[in-house]
Amino acid sequence: MTASTKPIPRAGVMEIAAYVPGKEHAGGVSRVFKLSSNETPLGPSPSAIEAFQAAASKLEIYPDGQARLLRDVIAEVHGLNPANILCGNGSGELLALLANIYLGPGDEGIITEHGFLLYRIQILASGGTPVTVPETDRRVDVDAILAAVTERTKMVFLTNPGNPTGTYVPYADIKRLHAALPANVILVLDAAYAEYVRRNDYEAGIELVSANRNVVMTRTFAKVYGLAALRIGWIYGPAEIIDTMNRVRGPFNINTPALLAGAAAMRDQTHVAKAVEHNQVWLARVSEALTALGLEVTPSVTNFILIHFPDQNGKRAADADAFLTAHGFVLRAVSSYGFPNALRMTIGSDEANTGVIAALTEFMERT
Numbered sequence: 001m002t003a004s005t006k007p008i009p010r011a012g013v014m015e016i017a018a019y020v021p022g023k024e025h026a027g028g029v030s031r032v033f034k035l036s037s038n039e040t041p042l043g044p045s046p047s048a049i050e051a052f053q054a055a056a057s058k059l060e061i062y063p064d065g066q067a068r069l070l071r072d073v074i075a076e077v078h079g080l081n082p083a084n085i086l087c088g089n090g091s092g093e094l095l096a097l098l099a100n101i102y103l104g105p106g107d108e109g110i111i112t113e114h115g116f117l118l119y120r121i122q123i124l125a126s127g128g129t130p131v132t133v134p135e136t137d138r139r140v141d142v143d144a145i146l147a148a149v150t151e152r153t154k155m156v157f158l159t160n161p162g163n164p165t166g167t168y169v170p171y172a173d174i175k176r177l178h179a180a181l182p183a184n185v186i187l188v189l190d191a192a193y194a195e196y197v198r199r200n201d202y203e204a205g206i207e208l209v210s211a212n213r214n215v216v217m218t219r220t221f222a223k224v225y226g227l228a229a230l231r232i233g234w235i236y237g238p239a240e241i242i243d244t245m246n247r248v249r250g251p252f253n254i255n256t257p258a259l260l261a262g263a264a265a266m267r268d269q270t271h272v273a274k275a276v277e278h279n280q281v282w283l284a285r286v287s288e289a290l291t292a293l294g295l296e297v298t299p300s301v302t303n304f305i306l307i308h309f310p311d312q313n314g315k316r317a318a319d320a321d322a323f324l325t326a327h328g329f330v331l332r333a334v335s336s337y338g339f340p341n342a343l344r345m346t347i348g349s350d351e352a353n354t355g356v357i358a359a360l361t362e363f364m365e366r367t
């Protein structure tokens with residue numbers, strides 16, 4: 001066997017297009033509203049900020065590698081057993097660990113047409129094969145997922161509610177999907193935006209996880225909790241799966257400021273309720289205002305909307321993106337999610353939302 005003359009990455013790695021985060025800047029504009037990463041305009045709970053600052057006095061000490069306090073608080077608020085919770089450096093770390101542990105060469109991971117881009121990256125990084133199934137009218141199609149299952153399928157990744165679509169799969173369909181999956185296939189319910197959903201037929205998946213050995217639910221502190229900078233996510237899963245992840249993860253994967261701020265944020269459910277209320281009001285207002293301008297907005301249950309632009313010179317998504325950016329409003333281009341003529345807008349502060357409506361009114365009216 002001839003040795004290679006240079007280091008060679010695992011098969012699949014060079015097929016990965018690196019994740020591109022939402023833009024932060026609007027070159028030259030002094031006041032910028034970042035509406036590109038689904039961050040909350042309310043910021044974190046004041047008690048989380050206090051906890052974070054207090055942590056500065058003991059930076060020489062390693063964090064609690066078991067994240068006991070944070071897991072206990074999450075468990076208390078959600079009515080769960082802390083033994084079934086694992087915290088991660090963002091839910092992204094947990095998704096990566098799952099793929100790394102349960103997929104290898106020859107294994108397939110099912111993802112959906114407009115699902116979160118990280119799944120494909122992690123499946124390829126693990127040496128597995130991503131299998132993309134179509135969505136129907138920007139909604140996850142449970143039957144399309146089931147039709148794609150083969151004996152090589154090891155995981156199904158589902159963003160519910162969806163990003164960037166903002167649509168959701170009713171719980172009855174999630175249960176039907178799970179019931180039809182082979183017992184060795186892990187169903188990953190990525191519920192990063194669950195807190196925002198106000199629908200009676202939606203469930204993040206806690207009951208399904210509790211009753212089965214092959215379902216997990218991931219959550220994040222980056223969205224409604226306003227702690228994106230600290231990178232905290234958590235997973236609720238069966239004991240055997242949590243055990244495998246504990247074996248592979250970094251021993252101190254969450255830092256102390258994050259552990260303390262996360263626990264304080266989780267305890268302040270009044271702040272969460274405020275953020276959800278703000279979102280409810282503005283989600284409806286922005287959606288209605290943009291629809292009145294003749295733009296199509298995919299109905300959303302989250303803290304962002306997908307805005308579709310006319311297929312007309314000067315009025316396309318790229319034109320709107322340039323126009324909005326010049327006015328200081330940074331939205332997310334979503335071509336890589338299969339929407340070349342749409343932009344995703346995070347619901348922002350009163351000022352940001354009013355500003356986007358005014359700017360898009362001008363954009364649509366100009367000739």
Ligand SMILES: Cc1ncc(COP(=O)(O)O)c(C=O)c1O
Pocket residue numbers: 037038089090091092093116159162163190192219220221222228231232233
């Ligand atoms: C659907 C979905 N899952 C997971 C994540 C990752 O969250 P975290 O910041 O916790 O890694 C995001 C963030 O954009 C997301 O949109």
